[in-house]
Each structure stands twice: as structure tokens, then as C-alpha cells.
Amino acid sequence: MKTLLSFVVFSLVLMTGCGTSRITSAWKAPDAAAQRYNKIMVLGLIRTADRTLQENMESHMVGDLQALGYNAVSSLHEYGPKAFDGMDEQAAMNKLKNSGVDAVITIVLLDKEKEKSYVPGHIYYYSPYSYYYRHFWGYHTAIYRRIYEPGYYVMNTRYFWESNVYEMDTQKLLFSVQTQSFNPSDSESLGHEYGQLIVKSITEHGLLQ
Numbered sequence: 668m669k670t671l672l673s674f675v676v677f678s679l680v681l682m683t684g685c686g687t688s689r690i691t692s693a694w695k696a697p698d699a700a701a702q703r704y705n706k707i708m709v710l711g712l713i714r715t716a717d718r719t720l721q722e723n724m725e726s727h728m729v730g731d732l733q734a735l736g737y738n739a740v741s742s743l744h745e746y747g748p749k750a751f752d753g754m755d756e757q758a759a760m761n762k763l764k765n766s767g768v769d770a771v772i773t774i775v776l777l778d779k780e781k782e783k784s785y786v787p788g789h790i791y792y793y794s795p796y797s798y799y800y801r802h803f804w805g806y807h808t809a810i811y812r813r814i815y816e817p818g819y820y821v822m823n824t825r826y827f828w829e830s831n832v833y834e835m836d837t838q839k840l841l842f843s844v845q846t847q848s849f850n851p852s853d854s855e856s857l858g859h860e861y862g863q864l865i866v867k868s869i870t871e872h873g874l875l876q
Contacts, residue, residue: 688828688848688860695872699841702834703876704770707732708763710742710750711774718748723858724774731866735875740768763835771833772869774861777845778827783820825849826857830865832874842874 709728711721725741732739742750745766751759763771825847832842844865851857869875 687850688846688857688864690864690868691845691847693844693868693872694842695874696839696841699872699874701873701876702770705738706767707737707739707770707772708742708745708766708768709739709772709774713774713776715776717854718743720776720854720857721748721774723854724861725858727858727862728772728774728866729862731862735866735870737875760835760838769835771835772865773829773831773833774865775829775831776826777829780825780827782823782825784823823850826851828861832869842869842872844868 709725709732711725713721713724715721722741722743725743729739729741746762751762754762826849828846828848830844830846831840833839834841846861846864848857848861851860
């Protein structure tokens with residue numbers, strides 16, 4: 668029984684420590700058709716003092732697009748951190764056109780939440796006919812551990828993302844997908860997981876030839 672309880676607690680720890688991303692909603696323009704773009708720019712709109720997150724989110728998606736044979740670039744690598752600062756619409760569009768960009772995929776961090784949760788030291792299921800209840804000392808030992816061995820708190824982080832696909836000739840929105848990421852171990856693994864998930868969704872919806 669002790670081994671089983673330890674296993675359950677250990678499993679909970681793993682669950683709270685693993686980074687997972689999942690799509691919560693997706694939309695495709697009714698007239699959107701598969702195209703072969705000459706140059707796709709991945710643009711992260713992420714307000715954070717740490718530029719590493721944006722770098723990892725962009726570079727991993729770029730790598731996943733390049734793995735499909737597309738010419739994809741990161742906005743940070745192409746233009747730097749202030750790609751369109753101080754520009755109006757016409758200036759920004761001219762900049763993209765002069766770079767040969769005919770499609771843009773945005774990565775937007777909509778929100779980031781932190782929550783504290785309690786992991787009990789021992790998980791206890793009530794049953795008066797269990798082995799521990801049948802013997803005084805077994806009952807005493809089990810209850811003592813439950814009462815006197817404390818659990819601990821863990822901090823969970825949840826990210827809310829949105830990615831859009833735009834065609835630059837018309838600036839038309841072709842595809843939009845929203846995603847949640849729970850407790851990524853670091854920005855590197857988050858970018859890797861997110862890039863694969865979004866590029867797979869884009870291709871499955873028939874937007875890329």
C-alpha cells in the first residue's frame with residue numbers, strides 16, 4: 668500500500684512538472700486554399716523583458732516550416748527586436764514586400780497565469796475495511812503519516828497563445844488558432860512543442876502545399 672501511495676504522489680509530481688500544449692480552437696477562412704509561398708515570416712508579438720522566449724518561439728516554428736521545404740525566416744533575425752517600431756501601415760508593408768515576404772504567421776502571447784497548488788504528502792482513500800483499519804498499529808501508523816508528514820506547494824504556469832496566418836498581397840486572415848501551454852520546463856521546449864503543433868495544424872487544414 669505504501670508503494671502504491673508513493674507511486675500516486677510521484678505521478679502527480681510528474682503531471683505538474685510536464686509541459687504540454689493543446690489547441691483550444693481553430694478557424695479557417697471559407698475560401699482559403701493551399702498555396703506555395705515564396706517566403707514566410709514568423710513574427711512573435713510577445714511583451715516580455717526576456718527576449719529568449721520570442722527567439723525560441725520564432726526559431727522553432729521557422730525550423731518546422733523549413734523542414735517542409737518552405738523558405739521561412741524569423742522576424743527577430745530578419746529585422747531585429749524593433750521590426751516595425753514607428754512605422755505606419757504603408758511603410759511596414761513596403762518593408763515586408765522589399766524582403767520578399769508574401770505570408771506572415773504571428774505568435775501572440777495573449778495571457779500568462781500562475782497558480783499555486785498543493786500536493787499532499789500522502790493520498791488517503793477512506794475504507795474502514797482496509798488492511799490498516801483491521802489492526803491497531805497499522806491504523807496508527809497510517810494515520811500518523813497522514814497527519815504529521817506534510818505535503819508541499821508547486822507553482823503552475825499556464826500560457827495562452829494565438830497564431831494567425833496572413834497573406835500579404837491582400838493582408839487577409841486565412842487561419843487562426845488558439846492554444847494553451849501548461850507548465851513548460853523552459854522556453855526551448857515550449858518553442859519546440861508549440862512550433863510542431865501549429866505547423867501541423869496549418870498543414871492539416873490544407874493551407875500549405
